[in-house]
Amino acid sequence: MKSSLSKAVTFLGVFFALGFVLWSPLAHAADEEDSAITILIAERVAGSKVQEKIPVAGVKVRVEGAAGSAVGVTDAKGIAVLGVPPVGKYEVSFDVSTLPKGVAVGADSKTSLSIDFSSGVSVGSGKSVSFFVGNDARVAEGRWEQLPQVLVGGIRISLILAICSIGLALIFGTTGLTNFAHSEIITVGAMVAFWFNQNGPQWPLLLAAPFGIVGAALMGGAFELRLWRPLRRRGTSLTSMMIVSIGMAIGIRYVLLFLLGGRNRRYAQYVGDPEIDFGPFGITPRDIAIMVIALIVVVGFSLFLLYARFGKAIRAVSDNPDLASATGINTDRVILLVWILGGALAGLGGVMNGASTGVQWDMGNVILLLLFAAFTIGGLGNPFGALVGSFVIGMFTQLWTWVFPSVVELKALGALIALVVVLLVRPEGILGKKERVG
């Protein structure tokens, strides 16, 4: 078994060396931005359905801190990048008198914000600050008129969560492992697609995405072959494997940060497209694409699980691995397939998430807890439970921001509270089975 593990180490070594060769020129080119503060100034105006933000050019901005200070002027995109040493605290402000005529500071707008390079773990990464001037256009719209838009947003989030968490649930179902490194598969998927989209051949996202999916699937398969299968053969306990996955997740996450820096990167397509008006709500072409693809994949995958031979085998192994192998199912093959499929789904989820919120080293980790919440609420290890759980969590987070608009930053809180409450009321999860004792 030792040799399998050394193979695992070799494999990971090769994997990261390859990543390093591909990325490092790029990452280092971005160093300047990594030690900079990006400032955006935009005016809030009422759009067709939701508030739109128009960049404001020619505004003087300044950054002041103990380690240095800088001044600049926003460009046509409303952005100014000021380079300062990435240490300590800075006060970021803009000169109100340089706002163009007709643009007023809103009643609730801030004119200065402080940022801190020392807090958290994002050492060496760039920071960005946004100032929104003008009055909050959302106030003009009634609460109930916003609801359709909120629900559409909820469906999109739910679908992305579902795509990511089905894999988590399948892996748990077939192997019993709560895989904390799932978040890094998501991130790698998004990043591989990013490379094909922005750095390598610069293909459009729809063409680059399959490569991200394949990359994530390979990563999942390699994890199984090189790490988890040897550990299972050694009889390693599930608790130990869970802790191993935590260690791998932290390690890989920081390798990604090391290679890529902490910047948030955008795909070449689907950025800043105007919304298409559907009456009570508007959707961007990006969100339409995400929702349509996600829906097809979720439905297709459910049919696969329910009716395809291999899908049935997966469910059989989930229900009872011993019985499944006794009836002639090759459980090792099924588990490998589950890792590959789970990885592929995570990669797809990563690309979708990257298109929505940008590609970043910790993008998977940011949603990992939501995924755990989703698959725990649904009933551990049940892929359909994960689906239901994702919708509970996705809709709950969205509705939370609708009910409590003043605590948008606590979105995740809503999901976590939902998790705790559901488990208190129904400890086995929504679709879970009660455990038989003894």
Next chain:
Amino acid sequence: MNWGLIFSNSVYTAISANAIAYMLVATGLNVHFGYTGLLNFGQAGFAAIGAYSLSIPISRFDWPWPFAVLLVIVSAVALALMLGFATLRLRPDYLAVVTIAIAEIIRLCLNSVRFTWLTGGNDGLQGFTGFMEKLNPFPQQGIWLWKQKIDGYRLWLLVSGWVLLLIVATLVYLLMRSPWGRVLRSIREDEDAARSLGKNVFAYKLQSLMIGGVIGAIGGMWLVLDKQSSQPGDFATTFTFFAYTIIILGGVARVKGPIIGTVIFLFIIQFVDIALQQATKTTPTDPTPVLPTWLIDQNNYAQLRFMLAGFALAALVVFRPQGIFGDKREQAFDVH
């Protein structure tokens, strides 16, 4: 490269008040995970509760410090009770997820703009260490540990912290050698067996959560006394996972495990970190750093310690679950 400074700084880091905080937090986790087998992934939550139960009353409401310290203990017990009633009847894998969730709920609330009036939000709270400065018997100029200066306040925290740690470790040692500790270990091994012998498993788990939680909260308190600032960013889940690395490194379910583990962990992490910092540094007189910039530079060297910590955790569980010095037979942590 100033190896003398690198070495003495790393030694200091491994035994400093900050290290004592890690030792306490890990000792608390050892009570939960090592002795009782509770998969608590929310130890950072206990540390956060400890930190803010000290800093909020003192800097916001001018409480006398003994009351604030009392609040640290009371609120840790309250959190343990809440966690216990919410999760102890669930399956163990749920416990892991729910404890992480609750610790994150605590951190998000502390970080929230909504509660800035109380918690100081992202900037945190300062100005609550006055009492500790007043109690300090050491002169302000402090001492030198070879090439590392330790100021009077830090020296005071270091000395009093080690005394506190020894008291805590002795209590844990006595408890774990008693029939009470025997019941905890039996729960770790098989809680149904403990039940079949008439032990009230739920009550013992609650007690374990409370005792380990209070120790963790005291650790959090020491952490912010050393930093002289309490910030939510210090209590992310990574903190809990580092505590796991520490107790596995030092040996699970051994009283000295968290202490040995912390010393090794922080020494290596700090050594790597500041050695790299020096190796990537450029000065006007010497514009080329020791290490080539295509490999590593000022902006990304800091990531290396986290990579190291993460992969070390995975490798330890796979190759040396009994800890660095442990005997395979003594290993108290479930691998096979």
Next chain:
Amino acid sequence: MSIDAKSKSFESVPGSSKPDAILVVDNVTRSFGGLVAVNVAHLEIPRNCITALIGPNGAGKTTFFNVLTGFDEPDSGDWEFNGSSLAGVSAYKVARRGMVRTFQLTKALSRMTIIDNMRLGARGQLGESAWRGILRPLWASQELENTKKAENLLERFNLGHMRDELAGSLSGGQRKLLEMARALMVEPEIVMLDEPMAGVNPVLKQSLFQHIKGLRDEGRTVLFVEHDMDMVREISDWIIVMAQGEVIAEGTFDNVGSNPVVVNAYLGSHHEVDIGGQS
């Protein structure tokens, strides 16, 4: 009255009444999904006897055990132990009242020494409170007594020489012995053994039989689940047969072996167990 004579005086019908029964079960049901695992209308377990609970696989014996000892919750029903109801009483309280069980898959506490496994079983330990636990003098003398008692029991079960070994190093059969010895540390009135012979080698088996008979001679009651018919024939005073969750027969060994209902139940489940025959 000898024990044999006493047991022959019970009526050989399911749910027959026994004078001075230690355990009386009424209408206990437990189902999983649609499957009814246990459905016992009335059952009495005689005091100070060795009673065997047998039946084909899936008859609900272990589930019944779990329900009686508080490890599982029944859908309905009540059962009285020494005249007081145990329905809804949690497992640890059941054990404290004097009803102690062992498990089909042994639960030796692997990474604790054998003597610690034994000491754990002792009742009313002062040092099991966290406050008193810190102060050794408060519980040291009691610990010494418990240790002596544990050593005596270990000697009886031929485990004395392994006192300080980790329980994880024991063989399957030795674990069964340890588990039984540990249960006795609780001073139970009734010992419930779930397949005590599974995995035990023939030599050990004979000594185990003697131990179980010894328990009865000490005045304890034994109820056990077993598939090993040698054991059932050799040591049980009374036999209860379950099939598909219900009690289908009761009686002495000969009595039950010739009962066509029992033979049918076993044959119906395609198990080749020769009831009452010579093996």
